[in-house]
Amino acid sequence: MSRLFIDVGSTYFKVSQNDSIGQYFRDFNKNIFDDLSGRCGDILSQYTKEDVYICSSANGGLSTLIIGLTNSYSLKYAINIAFNSGINIIDTVLYPKIQRETPPLEMIDVVIIVGGIDGVERVFDERLLRYLEAAHYQNIVYVGSSSDRAFLEQNIENIVILENIISPKLKIQEEALKTYLTDLYQADIVGKEDIKQLYAITANQIFSTPYIVNRALPQVSNILDVADPFIVIDIGGATTDIHYSRDLVEDNIVSQSGYDRLVFKKLGVYKSRESLVHTAKSNEFVFELLEHLNVTENILEEQSEKATRILMQLSIFLVLYKVSKHHAAYIELNLETLNSIVLTGGITKVLSDEEAEEIILFFYKKILRFHRAPTIILDRAYEIWTYGIKE
């Protein structure tokens, strides 16, 4: 018996069976289960729950605030793990300066506290407690020196204590925190009422789409005509994700995983359109880019097909910019060495090859000062995720 694979996106359902993929625009007046059952009822009826596999990116990920003792170790390691778990970092606080910091106003999904190798005592004190009293968060996890665990457990309600992410020799230990954050992300997706209902049609665990796409990366060269090293950019309605080989990162962090990912929660072209426009407007190169595309900034306020195409081009530019050496807040990828860029997600239904190439060439010329860009491959069948979910 064959299996049925479903990706629940913020804009489309993608349904894969017998190597063919159907795509269905979502009806936002219905909940996901009713919408899917209405459109694909005939298909669903052909499969048992055991043969149905679902992933979802309909929920745009979690947010975190990281409090760390130093930039070079605590914060660097925690930021790396959070990004690679698909978590969006709202803010970071360097602990020695915490008294000068104001907690974010918004609700944070998870606060991460880290500092000191095991055995280092009294890293954290009353200053941390006062800061947290003013913060709004749902989960809090401590991954620092074992000697401070008792103090934090006594004073912070519901704090989760995990293995220190800094080894006794100052190396990164990512497994425990990465597993916790991935599970939290997973629980967040599954915890959504809309997603919970989908267990009526599947007996298998529902995964996040970024996790599934990342799992497919070792097989991408078998599916598409790509040359190593390559990256995969998945631009959808709610998020923009970038998947990359760890070989592209020069951060001296030794990690066991071959491929990592970043999930940009606020760079989607439909559900997070407003924040995408906001990010674009605050980028110093965007007006030059718009001029290059022969449009004015007014296009960003329009609701037209052309405006959507421009926004998608902007998404590509912004995500490359955010992982380039010109933007210190995220992981820096060695984009100069890339041979291929694979574009997947909703963007492949809208942009032409020329439009995608134009924007990437602009980025390489303007930002990296290169005269050529990597080969661009559009995953028009949007099949990469199916290889990850089949694993």
Add this chain to the structure above:
Amino acid sequence: MKVVIGVVGNDVHVVANRLIDISLEERGFEVFNLGVNTYLEEFMDAVIETDADVLLISSLNGEAEGWCRDLRILKSQYDFKNVTFMIGGNLGVGEMDPQLLVPKFEAYGFDLVFHQIDLNVGLDRLEAFLEARA
């Protein structure tokens, strides 16, 4: 006692750094070796994360003069309590007057400065300094 060591700046003298590591361990120190090509900020952060007693920076190609200028500023940003700051190796580029180099690095904020001094002599002086400070 905990010691953070490494080679500062664009300097890849890995063998000398390894010898320092071995020598310190033989003297009973717990060593955190950051390796070569290390920035001053990374040294300071490693001292904070490990709660180290000593920071021992080495430099063989003479670039330390440029890379360590901000030591005093970085020291002022955190309470380093009783940390001993030490630097050694070949600390000058070209024809440098050794008589001028040591005060220069002391002015940067180092407690112990060794220019072209034998490793074991320097480590003996470090131990004597730590004993006197205790």
